[in-house]
Amino acid sequence: MSEKSSCACEHAPIDAANDKAAAPHNLAKNESTGGQDTQSLALKIQNMDCPTEEKLIRLSLKTVAGIAALDFDLLNRILTVHHTLSNTDIIFSKLKEIGMSALPLPATTTASATTQTQTPSVSRRQIITMSIAAVAAFSSEFLAWRGAANDSLPVIMTALIAVFAGGIPTLKKAWVALRHLSLNIYLLMATAVIGAVAIGQWPEAAVVIVLFGIAELIEAASLDRARNAIAGLMAHAPETANTLQTNGEWKDSPVNEITLDQMIRVRAGERIALDGIVASGHSSVDQAAITGESMPVEKRTGDQVYAGTLNQSGTLQLRVSSLQADTMLSRIARSVQQAQSQRAPTQSLVDQFAAYYTPVVFVVALLIAVLPPLLGTNSWHDSLYQALVLLVIACPCALVISTPVTVVCGLALAAKRGILIKGGLYLEQGKNLRLIALDKTGTLTEGKPSLTDVIALAHLSQAEILQIAASLEAGSQHPVAYAILSRHAESGENLMPVLHFSSITASGVNGEINGQRYSLGNLRMFESLNLTLAPEVKKILDENLAQLEQQNKTVLILADTRHVLALLAVADKLRVSSQTAVRELQTMGIDLVMLTGDNAQTAKAIAAQVGISEVRSQLLPEEKLLAITQFSDKQITGMVGDGVNDAPALARAHIGFAMGAAGSDTALETADVALMQDDLRKLPEFIRISKQTARVLWQNIGFAISVKILFFALTLTGHSSMWMAVFADTGTSLLVVLNGLRLLRYQVSSVSETSSS
């Protein structure tokens, strides 16, 4: 057996290149495709349940030239093949060869696939034949127990019935594995059974293969449970919606036929079918399905509502703003689905362990079969039997299956609470966070500042100042611009046209109005103008500046090319939840640092209010990035931002968190963890989920390994039998899957929630 194929039963990675298949698609693109465009083919494979099958598929498709990468989503039984083939028939025929029938899926439906209930993987027919097999196997065992010889005709006949009714799928898969020179659990089982027959233990052979068959069915059924539990969390949007027809009537139509900008009506008590903007009506909407927040949110004309959320009180008319496949809910489902096809570190660890464990046990089994009889310390018969028992416990099934189930349940639990985690890696790393850097504006504060002061320093009136400032800010997305623009909107004046507009990140804006060049921004921006000011003007400017900053306001200076014209001050409110979150994180032993582009005085004041002692202010985006780089060189570092200016820093941190992701596409895309709600308390909650997931993960690993060790010892001392080993293996698999599922019901109670509600 070759180096590669000697790896374990189950889904140990086959080689480095294939292992990358678990990484996001863009990686696959760069791989060995010779610059051609990589296409993706999504396939639904009904009987792809177990990591063993993943391995078989990898083995069989590995030989096909033009396949760049494979993404496995075992839980949803979807295989995505990234390839450069012009004809994909070869994929189907290769799959058929190993007994898998594949159904092509349109690329866009992969998301909604999570939200459909799946056909159960255990059919009635399988249950009936397995029952017949079970009766036959136990009759065989019973006859032998009543005194019939183990190789007498009635015993052999009943055993054969059991093997044919219950063992054919196992034997078939073993044959495929053998042909591919891969050592997997089916091959181990088949070896054990054939070995038992060879030493005349017919009843034993029958019982083992039937127990294993039942185990496989139970495992498939329990994975179904995991699948449905997760689908149940995500599936919340109705399939039809009450739409306005061209003749003015309302009619229920299927959601997938509804187009953008159509009007739909949602009555009280109904779930909303598509994302939309409220066109008329007023209601409170329970948005838990998207944001995880338990309090309903008031919705009126102009507000955004999401598919899957529950309209509680009034009738709403909505203008549809996204198609079914693009709703926030579908994107969350898609994101969870993509996350689960990426291996978490523990999973890779377990896979690696499994890759060594099985061959080692196999060699030990061989030694046990051969050495004692050669040395004359045991009979051939007994040694062979012991060796076969060892083969049964060589299967790392429970271990390998429990990790993905647990991780997926952790991801689903978090998604249910409005925390969107982009991969098992971040879920596992969360518990190791030692330092979290927080952005100020929009993260600790609401990010919706209001204009508090307008101080004229030259000939302009307040109204003129406001008009110039607002016209300049019209081209900016910065929260400061929002403050100035919304005040200006109240005045009812028009904005003036601006020529040669430019916006300088972390400084301000400038442009030309009526032939005059203006700039508006922070002190850094003003100083870059190099104006020579009369001493008395300089004095007034400095005094006002100091005074406003003393009040913890962000001060902007409006200037033309020769004079300083005015000071404008804005103030932002701290989020109520920030304080509690900061305290909780500190209790968890995490260091907090505030990073901000704002002035030192205001930064320090806000930090003091929330209880953060380390502050870095007046940072440019690249300086934020530098700070994060320094932090993450030393410890596991998280960064929380709103994803607009701080995308590079978010990307550099070990875990980048984006706030209020439900409102912003960039945030949802750039973050490793997207907090759907504008609430920092989701951060300690994320860490708690991470810790609980790790706990369950290690419980499972510990339990599975203990059972193996126990049986190893029992076997070596001649105290276990083959069917006991199968029983233990199955039982362990089942228990670890159930233990993983328990996570879904984990109560993420937190101090802050109980005290604030």
Ligand SMILES: Nc1ncnc2c1ncn2[C@@H]1O[C@H](COP(=O)(O)OP(=O)(O)OP(=O)(O)O)[C@@H](O)[C@H]1O
């Ligand atoms: N469009 C703008 N108009 C006027 N001033 C601006 C504008 N954009 C940035 N500034 C000034 O530059 C400063 C730094 O901006 P930056 O976006 O880096 O940080 P911030 O939003 O204030 O805070 P944080 O870094 O916490 O998000 C702002 O405090 C403001 O004084």
Ligand SMILES: [Zn+2]
């Ligand atoms: Zn197993």
